[in-house]
Structure formats: structure tokens, C-alpha cells
Amino acid sequence: MIKITFPDQKIREYPEGSTALEIAKSISEGLARNVISAKVNGEVWDATRPIKSDATLQLLTWDDKEAKSTMWHSSAHLMAEALEFFYPGIKFGIGPPVDNGFYYDVDLGGQSISSDDFKKIEDKMLELAKQGNKYVRTEVSKKEALDYFSKKGDEYKLDLINELEDGQITFYQQGNFTDLCKGPHIPDTSIIKAVKLTNIAGAYWRGDEKNKQLTRIYGITFPKKSQLDEYLVMIEEAKKRDHRKIGKEMEIFTFDDDVGPGLPLWLPNGAVLIEQLEKLAKRSEQNAGYMRVRTPHIAKESMYQTSGHLPYYEDSMYPPMVLEGEKYYLKAMNCPHHHKIFKELNPSYRDLPIRLAEYGTCYRYEQSGELFGLMRVRSLQMNDAHIYCTKEQFADEFRAVNEMYLNYFKIFNIEKYVMRFSTHEPKKLGVKYVNEPALWLETEDMVRKVLIDSKIPYVEVPDEGAFYGPKIDVQVWSAIGREFTLATNQVDFAVPARFGLEYRNSANQMETPICIHRAPLGTHERFIGFLIEHFAGNFPIWLAPKQVAILPISEKFNDYAKKVLQSLINSDIRGLVDLRDEKIGKKIRDAEIKKLPYMLIIGEKESNEGSVSVRKHGQGDVGSFSIAQFTQMIQDEINKQLNLN
RNA sequence: GCCGAUGUAGCUCAGUUGGCCAGAGCUACUGAUUUGUAAUCAGUGGGUCGGGGGUUCGAAUCCCUCCAUCGGCUCCA
Structure with a gap:
């Protein structure tokens, strides 16, 4: 028996050679289903690798950063298997996980690949994933490793193996694909439920521009389909913040x-x-x-x-x-x-x-x-x-x-x-x-x-x-x-x-x-x-190119609107007046889209009282103020933002 | 610089088995309307289809080349 110490410092005994997955199962089936990899004595391991002596153990699930890396690393192997199916003779460089997914560098020989081919590769990956093939770890000698990839004619892998020390070389195999890899990997491919290839790019072998340029294919995978959908929404949201897009829209x-x-x-x-x-x-x-x-x-x-x-x-x-x-x-x-x-x-x-x-x-x-x-x-x-x-x-x-x-x-x-x-x-x-x-x-x-x-x-x-x-x-x-x-x-x-x-x-x-x-x-x-x-273009007021939009309700109040603008300019506030012959709803909509921090709506009531009706970007109506009050309000806000109080 | 993709009106986009004067919405301009918190209606204007070259009776559409942009690689005082 060996003693396993869990993160909460509880110690339990298990038979020698138990795997993290088996230990998880002994706790609950649900937990076992979610285990992607495990941290054994602080090192990330396959959840299926036997633990042979006393150890600390942390089971890793999708919420753990290390588990995501494991998952994406295994996904790179899965993509490689799919690529080898469509492009026989393909050679592989490196295929690591990255912050948002994984990539694999490949040498396609004379063949070519483009994003149009992504769909069929994704489908193949999902088909292979469904088979639930196990990721099998084998320790091999340097000679065996060199023999395998010489036979395959993959000079990139040979290059990598030559730098490794004998006795520390491992292969991983899933389905019909075997790769030089130190791991760790997920237990089997069925954990991969959603696949998206995201990008294709050139990358020099070993990052050296003197070397041959390989094709780098990026992708990302998830254990749930809904997580992929969320990810795609997140990407869309990020695109909306892109400074090139907003910079054009806001005329910066x-x-x-x-x-x-x-x-x-x-x-x-x-x-x-x-x-x-x-x-x-x-x-x-x-x-x-x-x-x-x-x-x-x-x-x-x-x-x-x-x-x-x-x-x-x-x-x-x-x-x-x-x-x-x-x-x-x-x-x-x-x-x-x-x-x-x-x-x-x-x-x-x-x-x-x-x-x-x-x-x-x-x-x-x-x-x-x-x-x-x-x-x-x-x-x-x-x-x-x-x-x-x-x-x-x-x-x-x-x-x-x-x-x-x-x-x-x-x-x-x-x-x-x-x-x-x-x-x-x-x-x-x-x-x-x-x-x-x-x-x-x-x-x-x-x-x-x-x-x-x-x-x-x-x-x-x-x-x-x-x-x-x-x-x-x-x-x-x-x-x-x-x-x-x-x-x-x-x-x-x-x-x-x-x-x-x-x-x-x-x-x-x-x-x-x-x-x-x-x-x-x-x-x-x-x-x-x-x-x-x-x-996202919503600058704090001290920085905003235009701070205030003055929106007269009809032409009748244009003169008062201009007077308000002049008064703001005298107080060093940056404003504009919308004198177009448009309805107030339209003027508000346009000012909101332009991300103007404040809107002053001006009609009969305001011009009679010498006041302004204030609307805040993204918030709506905030009430009626005198011009002096509004000016003070803006100046206070600016001082607060700049820590000048 | 390298690999790959993209380039149609001010903006967002449609138009590719090559075929009438290249389209839409928004913007702009003109007129009507005088409006109370996220789009009033009507009319008008606007395009060397990134540039150049080629194939063809005919090119936005096919080919070559250059430029720019985008995704990466390399680089970053």
C-alpha cells in the first residue's frame, strides 16, 4: 500500500500502482469523469500513470490551468492523427498547447492546406474523439525512437530526439498515431467534445528564420460543446473592442x-x-x-x-x-x-x-x-x-x-x-x-x-x-x-x-x-x-475627445444650444451641438453610438429656465441641472479621475 | 523580410459556371416636418471594383505582377 496526501492534507492508503483516475473513482464516479490529468508530487502526470510510492496528489479538472494544457496538448495529437489521415507522408515539427488552444507545425511536402480544409479536419477529429482511444505512454530507448522516425522519414522528430538523453524518451500513441512526447495526456480521446481549428500560419522550424518554414495550424478544443460556443462569443466581443475598428468609428x-x-x-x-x-x-x-x-x-x-x-x-x-x-x-x-x-x-x-x-x-x-x-x-x-x-x-x-x-x-x-x-x-x-x-x-x-x-x-x-x-x-x-x-x-x-x-x-x-x-x-x-x-472606446471624461453633446429638441432651441456650448467652452469643457433637423431620439441614438460621455437635451423648458437636461452615456436620464451645476459636476468628476482632489 | 488569407461608394456589405449602363443599408446633400430621452418621410449625389499588365468578342469575376491590410513566424533601442 502507498500513502496518498490530498490537497486538504488528508492521507489515504491505496494499492501500489494505483492511478489518479482509479483514486478519483474511489472518491466518486462524477469526479472521475471530470479528471483530465493529475499533479503528482507537484508534477503534472497522466491520470492513467501508475503511482508507485507515497505521493501528494491533486486531481486536475477543466477548471485548472494545467488541465487545459493537458487537454490541448492531447488535442494537438488528435489533430495530427486527422492530418495524417488526409495528408499521408506529412511530417511533424512540434505541437504544444498555448494560452488559447494548441498548434502543430507540419511539413506537408508538396501538398497544400487552407482554412477551407478545416471543416473536414474538425469532423475527422470529432469522429476519432468519439472512438475514445486511449493515450498510451511507452518508454523507448533512443535507438528505438530514432529507428521509428527514420522509417517514417520525419527529420524534424529525429532532430528533436538527437537532443534528448537515452532513458528519458517516451512515446504516446492514440488510435493510429504515435508521437515523440514527454506528456502528460488525457486518459482517452472521448473527453474532447468540441473542436475548432482557428488559424493557419507560417512558422520557422525552431523559430529560426534561416530554417525551413513549416505550416502552423492552430486550434482549440473543449470538453463541452457549450464551452466552444461561449468561447466563440467571447472572441466576437473582443473583436468589437479592437482599436482598429473603434479608432475608425470614433475618428481617432x-x-x-x-x-x-x-x-x-x-x-x-x-x-x-x-x-x-x-x-x-x-x-x-x-x-x-x-x-x-x-x-x-x-x-x-x-x-x-x-x-x-x-x-x-x-x-x-x-x-x-x-x-x-x-x-x-x-x-x-x-x-x-x-x-x-x-x-x-x-x-x-x-x-x-x-x-x-x-x-x-x-x-x-x-x-x-x-x-x-x-x-x-x-x-x-x-x-x-x-x-x-x-x-x-x-x-x-x-x-x-x-x-x-x-x-x-x-x-x-x-x-x-x-x-x-x-x-x-x-x-x-x-x-x-x-x-x-x-x-x-x-x-x-x-x-x-x-x-x-x-x-x-x-x-x-x-x-x-x-x-x-x-x-x-x-x-x-x-x-x-x-x-x-x-x-x-x-x-x-x-x-x-x-x-x-x-x-x-x-x-x-x-x-x-x-x-x-x-x-x-x-x-x-x-x-x-x-x-x-x-x-472599449468609452473613455473617462477627462480623456474623452468630446465630453458633451448638446442636443436641441427642435430648431427653435438652436440658439440656446449654441449659448450652452459657448459656456462649456469657457469652462474648458469639450462639447458639440447637433444642429441637424432630426428628431431627438435620433440625435440621442447617434450620440450614444459615438460613445459621448454626456448628452444635454435642450427644449422649451430648459431654454426658459436656463437649465440643461442631462443624460449619461450608457445610463440614461440623470435629471435637470443649471449650466453652472453641470459644469461643476464635470469638473469634479475629472478631478476625481485624475486624483487631483 | 517569410508563410497564408483578404482588398467592391466615406462606412458595413451583396454581386465569382466571365455577359444589359455594378447593387443595398447607413453617411452626406436638398426638401418636407418642428419633434422630449437609442433610427420621421421623400428626393439627390457618390464607385479608376487596391494599382499595373495579360487572356477574351466581352473581366469586379480567369492569369501574372506590384501595393496595402489582416493572421502568424522572426524582430523590438
């Missing part, structure tokens, strides 16, 4: 073929959003002791040689303009310009820290396939600043920057984000990173310490640093689930020295400052793209 931005790809035009409503964001940034930066600077959009090649950017990033900068024998580049970053300003200021230690801020306009020649609405563009304006400080000041400065982030997140009600702390990879010193091993370790420790001291949750990712130092990126997700870096906070211990930046210390010696690059509001482009999706 546009792209034009003649202007060029990735070069957005900000329409008047978008320009208001930008102005409000800049107002917020300028105020918080002023309070935090920043000084504003302004720099040109281009610079000579020599500056980017000095900064060291050229060898790393020349390919993603617009090609240079040659004037009088000199090469000029459109700037892709603001730091070198700011470094030059620091040098000109010629500070002593008493002047530090020096914080230089600019909403700098940059141009980056992003690969054409990378462009994506406002989220990835070629012209961008960054909420940039560079803080020059001593080593002793670094922790306080870095902490203050993080606090500024968190304050912004409160204002924008951003709750779902991840701080990603990127460090260097020692093997790539001198290639991807400046060759200063001691400084890397020292600054990484400083950053880590600040994060821990400030109790900011973060994940550490090796080999993702900037070439000049470690950094923190703030990751957020777009409505359609794509992950983005919204903001960034970077340490630079290398470039100031390259520019010969120095300050005089208290002992009258010259020292090089540390530089912090920070952009809490990222770029206007990405930040506004994100905000559109975050708020």
Missing part, C-alpha cells in the same frame, strides 16, 4: 496609402487624446522634478556611432539621407540627443539627479509584416525621459520611476499587467550586450533589490536586456489577446561613458553618471491603441 486615427505603412494620421479626436495624455505626463513629470527639453528629429551618423546604436539597430532605422557628404539618420531613439544636452549642462554632483523629459518623435523601420494598427508603427512619439544620477541615488530614482508607473496605472484603471525584469546572458557579452560583466551583475542586483524592497511583483527573463543594461518592461494584453510592452524602464551604465558624460564629485574628481531610460506611458501610438481597447 487613420492610415493612408500615400503617407505610407505604419505612419498614422491623427484625426482631431485623436489629437485631443494626445493632448490630454501629454498634459498628464507634463504635470506628473514637473512634480517629480523633471526638466523638459526639445531635440531635432534627425542627427548625423557620427552620433549613432558614438552611442553604439548603429551596429545593433541600423537595419531597423530608416536609411540615411546624404547631405554635403554627411549621412543623417531619422532618430529612432531620443537618448543620444539627451546625452548631448546633459554634456552641455556640465553639472556637478550638486546638480544631480538631472531628469530630462521630452515627448520625442522617433521613426523606426519596422519589418513590414510586423506592423499592426497603432500597436506597432513606424512613426511614434515616446513619453521619454533620461535620468542621470550617481550610483548612490540610483535606487531612489528607480523606485520613483516605478511609483510613477503605478500611479498612472491607477488613473487608467489598469489592473492586468506584468512587470518583466530582463537581464543579460553572459555568453553573449560583446555580441548582444556591451562587454562589462561586473557592471551587468551590479546593476541587475540594484534593480532586483528595488523591486523586492518595493514589493512589486515581477518575473525575471534572462537574455532579454537592452544592449546597454538591464530593464523592466510592463506587459499588457490587447483586446484580441496579443501581448504588448506598454512601458519600459531601463538602466544604462554603458552609453553615458561612450559620450564622455561626467560630473564633478564632492572630491573634485570626474565621474560618469548612471542613466535611467524610462517611458511609463510608452508611445502615444501604442498607449492610445491600448486605451481604446481597455475602455
Whole structure:
């Protein structure tokens, strides 16, 4: 007998070699039906794998994240079986679970596949699923594994096996399909009740663009048909929040073929959003002791040689303009310009820290396939600043920057984000990173310490640093689930020295400052793209391009409506009047669709009283107020949203 | 940049076994109506069918090519 410890710390005895599934059955048949996999001693296992000694056991059902992964991993195998049925000779790369489903990379040889073929593959998968074939795990020797896939002629699997150690190789087989796989898997295919292939795309073998491009087929499965329906509804809802759709509807931005790809035009409503964001940034930066600077959009090649950017990033900068024998580049970053300003200021230690801020306009020649609405563009304006400080000041400065982030997140009600702390990879010193091993370790420790001291949750990712130092990126997700870096906070211990930046210390010696690059509001482009999706276009009133729509009931009240508008403008409130010869219901409907936060309905009663009848977007009638009362109401709401009270 | 898909009026879309002057709704404009909390009625205007080339008696429709967008891959100072 073996002792099994359950999550509630209860211990029960079972025969040696019992499986999680059998144990579940001993508790209840219903539970057993829902078991997808199991966590044995903290490791996810097949629910059908015998447990041979004392262990802790957690049964995993669909509600557990790990169970979903198991399910989708098994689904990838099921799809592979269906694909092999339709496309004999097909070769398989990797087929893992992902956040929303799974994919399998395949090499179809000369055959082709398109989304038109999805239906037949889905049907085949469901047919195979109904057979309830068991996923059978076998341990094989390296030689057996190599023999099997040599016979099959699948060079991708051979490639994978060659990297594995003998004695640790397992196969899984269900129905007519056998795959190299470390598992775990669901007990049998009958758990898969709903199947949807979602997408088809190219993907390089092992993610290397020098390798052959395989066909990647994405799909998702569920244990209940209704869950698939819910998922499809969710996808539809997400599409409605897409910033490209709302940005067009609300006339925020546009792209034009003649202007060029990735070069957005900000329409008047978008320009208001930008102005409000800049107002917020300028105020918080002023309070935090920043000084504003302004720099040109281009610079000579020599500056980017000095900064060291050229060898790393020349390919993603617009090609240079040659004037009088000199090469000029459109700037892709603001730091070198700011470094030059620091040098000109010629500070002593008493002047530090020096914080230089600019909403700098940059141009980056992003690969054409990378462009994506406002989220990835070629012209961008960054909420940039560079803080020059001593080593002793670094922790306080870095902490203050993080606090500024968190304050912004409160204002924008951003709750779902991840701080990603990127460090260097020692093997790539001198290639991807400046060759200063001691400084890397020292600054990484400083950053880590600040994060821990400030109790900011973060994940550490090796080999993702900037070439000049470690950094923190703030990751957020777009409505359609794509992950983005919204903001960034970077340490630079290398470039100031390259520019010969120095300050005089208290002992009258010259020292090089540390530089912090920070952009809490990222770029206007990405930040506004994100905000559109975050708020689904229903901006908080302080940010809304138009805050109030004035809707006269008939032409007779147009003059009073114009008077109300003027009064709002005098109080710095952004409004519009709908003077069209339409019925009030139509004007309200249009204002609601345009997501205008407030509507003022104006008729005979209001014009006689000098009042306005207030309707709130998405809520309806909220009553009658004097113009002064309404103005105060709006201003109070704005102050509250910006934490200005 | 690579793989795949898509591109018809300002917007959303119909029109593909190739065949009258390419359609609808919304928007815009004009007129009637003077309206009380999510669509008043009528009329008018608007399209190089993404660009270029080809096949054909005839191309939005078939072929080639370029451009742009979308989904991924790679990249991201």
C-alpha cells in the first residue's frame, strides 16, 4: 500500500500502482469523469500513470490551468492523427498547447492546406474523439525512437530526439498515431467534445528564420460543446473592442496609402487624446522634478556611432539621407540627443539627479509584416525621459520611476499587467550586450533589490536586456489577446561613458553618471491603441475627445444650444451641438453610438429656465441641472479621475 | 523580410459556371416636418471594383505582377 496526501492534507492508503483516475473513482464516479490529468508530487502526470510510492496528489479538472494544457496538448495529437489521415507522408515539427488552444507545425511536402480544409479536419477529429482511444505512454530507448522516425522519414522528430538523453524518451500513441512526447495526456480521446481549428500560419522550424518554414495550424478544443460556443462569443466581443475598428468609428486615427505603412494620421479626436495624455505626463513629470527639453528629429551618423546604436539597430532605422557628404539618420531613439544636452549642462554632483523629459518623435523601420494598427508603427512619439544620477541615488530614482508607473496605472484603471525584469546572458557579452560583466551583475542586483524592497511583483527573463543594461518592461494584453510592452524602464551604465558624460564629485574628481531610460506611458501610438481597447472606446471624461453633446429638441432651441456650448467652452469643457433637423431620439441614438460621455437635451423648458437636461452615456436620464451645476459636476468628476482632489 | 488569407461608394456589405449602363443599408446633400430621452418621410449625389499588365468578342469575376491590410513566424533601442 502507498500513502496518498490530498490537497486538504488528508492521507489515504491505496494499492501500489494505483492511478489518479482509479483514486478519483474511489472518491466518486462524477469526479472521475471530470479528471483530465493529475499533479503528482507537484508534477503534472497522466491520470492513467501508475503511482508507485507515497505521493501528494491533486486531481486536475477543466477548471485548472494545467488541465487545459493537458487537454490541448492531447488535442494537438488528435489533430495530427486527422492530418495524417488526409495528408499521408506529412511530417511533424512540434505541437504544444498555448494560452488559447494548441498548434502543430507540419511539413506537408508538396501538398497544400487552407482554412477551407478545416471543416473536414474538425469532423475527422470529432469522429476519432468519439472512438475514445486511449493515450498510451511507452518508454523507448533512443535507438528505438530514432529507428521509428527514420522509417517514417520525419527529420524534424529525429532532430528533436538527437537532443534528448537515452532513458528519458517516451512515446504516446492514440488510435493510429504515435508521437515523440514527454506528456502528460488525457486518459482517452472521448473527453474532447468540441473542436475548432482557428488559424493557419507560417512558422520557422525552431523559430529560426534561416530554417525551413513549416505550416502552423492552430486550434482549440473543449470538453463541452457549450464551452466552444461561449468561447466563440467571447472572441466576437473582443473583436468589437479592437482599436482598429473603434479608432475608425470614433475618428481617432487613420492610415493612408500615400503617407505610407505604419505612419498614422491623427484625426482631431485623436489629437485631443494626445493632448490630454501629454498634459498628464507634463504635470506628473514637473512634480517629480523633471526638466523638459526639445531635440531635432534627425542627427548625423557620427552620433549613432558614438552611442553604439548603429551596429545593433541600423537595419531597423530608416536609411540615411546624404547631405554635403554627411549621412543623417531619422532618430529612432531620443537618448543620444539627451546625452548631448546633459554634456552641455556640465553639472556637478550638486546638480544631480538631472531628469530630462521630452515627448520625442522617433521613426523606426519596422519589418513590414510586423506592423499592426497603432500597436506597432513606424512613426511614434515616446513619453521619454533620461535620468542621470550617481550610483548612490540610483535606487531612489528607480523606485520613483516605478511609483510613477503605478500611479498612472491607477488613473487608467489598469489592473492586468506584468512587470518583466530582463537581464543579460553572459555568453553573449560583446555580441548582444556591451562587454562589462561586473557592471551587468551590479546593476541587475540594484534593480532586483528595488523591486523586492518595493514589493512589486515581477518575473525575471534572462537574455532579454537592452544592449546597454538591464530593464523592466510592463506587459499588457490587447483586446484580441496579443501581448504588448506598454512601458519600459531601463538602466544604462554603458552609453553615458561612450559620450564622455561626467560630473564633478564632492572630491573634485570626474565621474560618469548612471542613466535611467524610462517611458511609463510608452508611445502615444501604442498607449492610445491600448486605451481604446481597455475602455472599449468609452473613455473617462477627462480623456474623452468630446465630453458633451448638446442636443436641441427642435430648431427653435438652436440658439440656446449654441449659448450652452459657448459656456462649456469657457469652462474648458469639450462639447458639440447637433444642429441637424432630426428628431431627438435620433440625435440621442447617434450620440450614444459615438460613445459621448454626456448628452444635454435642450427644449422649451430648459431654454426658459436656463437649465440643461442631462443624460449619461450608457445610463440614461440623470435629471435637470443649471449650466453652472453641470459644469461643476464635470469638473469634479475629472478631478476625481485624475486624483487631483 | 517569410508563410497564408483578404482588398467592391466615406462606412458595413451583396454581386465569382466571365455577359444589359455594378447593387443595398447607413453617411452626406436638398426638401418636407418642428419633434422630449437609442433610427420621421421623400428626393439627390457618390464607385479608376487596391494599382499595373495579360487572356477574351466581352473581366469586379480567369492569369501574372506590384501595393496595402489582416493572421502568424522572426524582430523590438
